[in-house]
Amino acid sequence: MAALTERVVQTRRGIDIEVRSGGTGPDLVWFHGLVGLAPVEPTLEALADRFTVHAPIWPGYGAIDNEGAIEDMLDFALLGWDIVDGLELAQPHLVGHSFGAMVAGEMAAIARTDLDRLALVAPFGLWLDDHPIPDPFAVLPFQLTDLLFADAANAGQLLSAGTDLESDEGLAEFMVANARRLGTAGKVMFPIPNRRLSKRLYRVTAPTLVVMAAEDGLITEPYGDAWADAIDRAELTTLDGAGHLANLEQPAALADALAAFFTA
Amino acid sequence: MVKFCWFNLMPWPDLPDDFRESNRSVWVDIDSRLFDPERANEVYHTYMDQLEFADALGFDGIGVNEHHQNGYGIMPSPNIIAAGLARRTSRAALCVIGNSIALYNPPIRVAEEFAMLDVISGGRLVAGFPVGTSMDTNYCYGQIPALTRDKYAEAHELIMRAWAEDEPFAFDGKYNQLRYVNCWPKPIQRPHPPIYIPGGGSIETWDFCLDHDYNYSYLSFNGYKAGKVLMDGYWNRVAERDKDDSPGRAAFAQIFCVADNDAEAEKLYAEHILYFYNRCLHVYPGFADAPGYRTIKTIKAGVLSQVRREAQRKFSILTWKDLVEGGYVIAGGPDTVREQTEHMIKTLRLGTVFSLLHMGDMPDEKTRYSSQLFAEKVMPQLQHLWPELEGDDRWWPTGMDDRVRPEDGLDHARRPAVKPALDEPAPATPPAIDGEG
Numbered sequence: 001m002a003a004l005t006e007r008v009v010q011t012r013r014g015i016d017i018e019v020r021s022g023g024t025g026p027d028l029v030w031f032h033g034l035v036g037l038a039p040v041e042p043t044l045e046a047l048a049d050r051f052t053v054h055a056p057i058w059p060g061y062g063a064i065d066n067e068g069a070i071e072d073m074l075d076f077a078l079l080g081w082d083i084v085d086g087l088e089l090a091q092p093h094l095v096g097h098s099f100g101a102m103v104a105g106e107m108a109a110i111a112r113t114d115l116d117r118l119a120l121v122a123p124f125g126l127w128l129d130d131h132p133i134p135d136p137f138a139v140l141p142f143q144l145t146d147l148l149f150a151d152a153a154n155a156g157q158l159l160s161a162g163t164d165l166e167s168d169e170g171l172a173e174f175m176v177a178n179a180r181r182l183g184t185a186g187k188v189m190f191p192i193p194n195r196r197l198s199k200r201l202y203r204v205t206a207p208t209l210v211v212m213a214a215e216d217g218l219i220t221e222p223y224g225d226a227w228a229d230a231i232d233r234a235e236l237t238t239l240d241g242a243g244h245l246a247n248l249e250q251p252a253a254l255a256d257a258l259a260a261f262f263t264a
Numbered sequence: 265m266v267k268f269c270w271f272n273l274m275p276w277p278d279l280p281d282d283f284r285e286s287n288r289s290v291w292v293d294i295d296s297r298l299f300d301p302e303r304a305n306e307v308y309h310t311y312m313d314q315l316e317f318a319d320a321l322g323f324d325g326i327g328v329n330e331h332h333q334n335g336y337g338i339m340p341s342p343n344i345i346a347a348g349l350a351r352r353t354s355r356a357a358l359c360v361i362g363n364s365i366a367l368y369n370p371p372i373r374v375a376e377e378f379a380m381l382d383v384i385s386g387g388r389l390v391a392g393f394p395v396g397t398s399m400d401t402n403y404c405y406g407q408i409p410a411l412t413r414d415k416y417a418e419a420h421e422l423i424m425r426a427w428a429e430d431e432p433f434a435f436d437g438k439y440n441q442l443r444y445v446n447c448w449p450k451p452i453q454r455p456h457p458p459i460y461i462p463g464g465g466s467i468e469t470w471d472f473c474l475d476h477d478y479n480y481s482y483l484s485f486n487g488y489k490a491g492k493v494l495m496d497g498y499w500n501r502v503a504e505r506d507k508d509d510s511p512g513r514a515a516f517a518q519i520f521c522v523a524d525n526d527a528e529a530e531k532l533y534a535e536h537i538l539y540f541y542n543r544c545l546h547v548y549p550g551f552a553d554a555p556g557y558r559t560i561k562t563i564k565a566g567v568l569s570q571v572r573r574e575a576q577r578k579f580s581i582l583t584w585k586d587l588v589e590g591g592y593v594i595a596g597g598p599d600t601v602r603e604q605t606e607h608m609i610k611t612l613r614l615g616t617v618f619s620l621l622h623m624g625d626m627p628d629e630k631t632r633y634s635s636q637l638f639a640e641k642v643m644p645q646l647q648h649l650w651p652e653l654e655g656d657d658r659w660w661p662t663g664m665d666d667r668v669r670p671e672d673g674l675d676h677a678r679r680p681a682v683k684p685a686l687d688e689p690a691p692a693t694p695p696a697i698d699g700e701g
Contacts, residue, residue, distance in 0.1 A: 071411065071438075138403065138550040172564070179563055183410035183556020190554070191406040 002048035004041070004055065008064070011082035015069050018062040019087065020055040023048025026116070027089045028262065030054070031080060033098020033122070034136060034189075035148070035245065036061040036181055043247040046255035051093070051262070056083045058100070060184025067184040073195040076188055077106035081114070093262050097121040097247060098219075099185050102193065108208075109200040118204065119258055121211040122219045122244050123227060127194035131222045137182060137190055141165045141174055149243040150215035201230040208234040209261040211254065213242035235261070265647050266609055267616040267660055269325030269359045269390075270318030270635065271517065274311050274345075275336040277625040278303065279543045289548035290335035292403045304338065310628050312345060316352050316671075317632060318621075321639035324660070325357035325390060327618055329462075330364055331397075332404040336544035336624075343377045350385040354669040357661050358385050361460055361481060361618070362392020366412055367405045370440045371419035372447065375426040379451045386667025387452035390660070392481070393420060394462040395469075399547065402554040410556030413468075415439045427456045458659050460515060460616075466562045470501045473513070479616065479659055481515035485545065488518055488608040489591030495612040511609075511650045512659030515616035518608060519623055521595035522637040529595040532630055534584040537593055540624030541582045598641035605642060609649055615659055 004022035011017060020037065022044075028051040030044060037057060047053050059079075060067035070076060080103050084092060094115045096104025101123030108118045127133070139147060142165060149155035164170035188195055208231045212224040221238075228236040237257055242250040276299065280286070287295055315326045328345045331337030339345055342360050349358055358381060363374045382389040395416050401407045407415065418437045425433065426447035435442045451457055459478040463469035473480040480498055482491055495514065502509055521537065523529035553563075587593045594604045609617065621638060622631040653659075670677070 067410075137409070137554050138548075140550050143550075176560055176563055179555045179558065179560060181555070186409050186554070186556050187411065190402070190408050190556075 001042070001045040002053075004044060004048060004053065009056070009083065009086040011079065011086050013069070013079070013082055015059070015066050015079065015082070016064050017059075017066070017079075017083055017086070018057040018064060019083070020044070020057070021053065021087075023051055023053045025051040026262070027052050027054065027087075027092035029056070029084060029087075029089065029092050029094050031056065031094070031096040031100030031104050032058065032061070033096075033100045033245075033247075034124075034182070034185055035098075038248060041247060042251035043254050046251055047258060050259050054087055054089070054092070056080075058184065060180045067180065070184065071187055073103075073106055073188045076103045077110055080104065080107045081111060084114070091116045093117045093119070095119040095121065095258060096123065098244060099124050099189055099193070101125060102188065102195075102197065105197050105201065105204065106195075108206055109197065109203040112203050112205050115206050117208070117262055118206045119209040119211060119261060120227060121254065121258075122213050122216050122246060123210065123223070124189065124193040124219065125195075125197045126223055126226050126230070127192055128222055128226060131220055133193065133218055133220075135191075136218065137186060141171065141178070147217045147243075148245045149249055150213070150241055151243075151249070155243070155245070155249060198230060202232075204231045205233065207261075209258070210234055210236045211246070211257060212236065212238045213244060213246040213250075214238050214240045215242060216244045216246075218244045265324070265653055265660075266511070266614065266649050267324040267357075268643050268647070269327045269357070269616060269618050270315065270321075270323040271327035271329075271359075271361075271618045271620050272311050272315055272622050273329065273331075273337050273620070274308075274339045275540065275544055275624055276338055277307060279335055279539070279625075283543045284546045287546065289551060290544055290546045291331075291399045292333050292548070292551045294333060294335050298335070299338075307338070311622070312348055312352075314622060314628065314631055314635070315345075315349055318635060318639075319349075319353040319356040321636060322643070323356055323619070323639060325359040325616075326353065327359035327361055329361050329392070330394070330400070332400045334399070336540065343381060346381050346389075347384065350381055350388075352671045354386065354667065354671055355663075357388050357390050357663075359390040359460070359618075360392055361390070361462055361483070362394050364396030364401060364405075365393050365419035365423060366401060366407055366416040367396060368419070370442060371422050372426055372440075372442065372445060374419070375423040375447045376449070378423075378457065379427070379447060379449045382451035382453055382457055383449055386664040387457075388661050388663050389451065389453065389457040390460055391457040392460045392462060393423075393478075398554045398557040399551045402557055403551050408556075409554035411439075412557060413559075424456065427451060452664055453661060458661060466559060467497075467501065468559065470498050471505070474502060474505045474507050477507075477513075477658060479513060479515055481517070481616070481618070483517040483618065485517075485519070485541070485592065487587075487590060487592035488516065488594070488604075488612060491516055492611060499613055509613070510615065510652065510656055510659070511613050512615035512653055512656055514612065514614050515618060516608070516612055516614050517618040517620060518605075519593045519620040520601060520605070520634070520638055520642075521593060521621075522598060522601050522634045522642060523595075524597055526596035526600055529597070530584055530588075533595060533626065533634065536624040536626035536630070537587060537595075538582065538584065538624070541587065541592070544624060598637055601638070602642045602645055606646055606649065609646060615650065615653060 004020040101120040102125035145152040228234045328342040432446040521533040
């Protein structure tokens, strides 16, 4: 598996963005989700064997204090394209995971010919009244693993990356990071993760793969159908044994599904 | 003068004994079937009667506040209660502490309603502008946590300009765009009523109060002993900013229970205070603090205990002894209460005391008994503690001299019609009305 290295890219707007990059092959941009990038991302490393992977870190999720510049969905979507510009990529594949899929979907609707293919993994962004998504903003730290993983017992350490949520220091560190991360994501996710993307999805003309996690506690099965129905050239696939953080729980299966779709 | 404001949170008095076990939270997602509208008819009137009684007892102010979907506050619109009080009292200040100005769309609504209250009451309004708790602001009213303070700041700017300016103006805000701001009516108190800012200890709020010479109101239920550290921090900040140290800059909320003696106080009031602490404050910690609502600096300084796993398992049940010894409640005979209250006012340097004399499910007769003892045997000896406040009317309304005093009776409102004198001949045709004909 190829290792990724981190650097800082400045966007045209002047926002500094940390980006993890590595690998060889066609360009693939991965927009991470609600909990950010883990220190080691096995899915990205597996993809880097076949693609040149670029994984930007959203404002609020990295070391740089850059979240003040982002206030709404248009800010996020244009930031996404500004990052692609800053990386000097032409028509990359876009992958959005979780909240990152909500932004990637907007990007694909706004500039529908600027990407090759699109993949949405456990995507936020639609809302079905009959299937309300649990509120990720009203969850206590110790409840997170149950919500995010199929197998919470084995996955707890994947999430906190060794941080002990039962210790004072670990909890304090987590609370600060969580406030920055979810505070920033909350600008487009709170109180309902729906910024009316559904009325713009008709513009998404890129071939699209919707990847659902079979045991996702947040984005459940009916959402997969809704996404597939709303996007013209969408395929739907489901990963078994995966919760919302399928990237950590089933990295090989997720990387294989994405690679098969992008090389088809 | 030290100002005493009789405050009613308006709790729902019928939360069941097993409330903590059978409900996740008293706030946000409380079981709405616990609210009985027909019973509430009596509850509202009892609470409003008590506020009117406090006016009659000589309290300097009567106070109301805003909470949403909350078992200890059935007052989502304090302005409605204050409007009722404006008609039935004419002496005490009306302290609305306050309207969560980031929640009003557009916030000019607050400028209008507060102006109406100030005018109807004859210039008796104290205007509170809270940011609002995360429960109210984010979880109940859906405001984006990380943008709440920015929206609050914009709402404040809009309201103050709306009161101050005499010409219509355009307001091109980030959250509010209004082409014609033209506040109508305007308040009696110029340039504006005294402004009180409820806060929880962030240095940003202290500076905001000091920038504008607003009162900083620390409203917690933890009592004066726990409040000392925070108020010391505030007064240090006042000194750092080279502001005068008028006690009018500070207000504090404190629970009082007055009886003939200390033992009687426990007998009369303990169960009702415990109802408040052990049922009304049962808030699901997942609603306490939406990520992004607090600044990072405040989180770093904060207490994390409530989000721990073990804190969910064994809620500590407070006892009367805990509450009295910890200063959460000042309770006892008049001498005990007076002594501790004087100590509180002096050590916290308070110009205004929000006096919580009805708490939890306290019945009306006990509330009146405690309130009257407080008014007669505690308050009079403490009102003159700060001679430097004499003549400093920045912090409290004085009221219009010749204001209407409508509480003098229904008789006046219902007086029979008398045929008006026909001094002038009536016009042959009525004047045209714009837009008609």
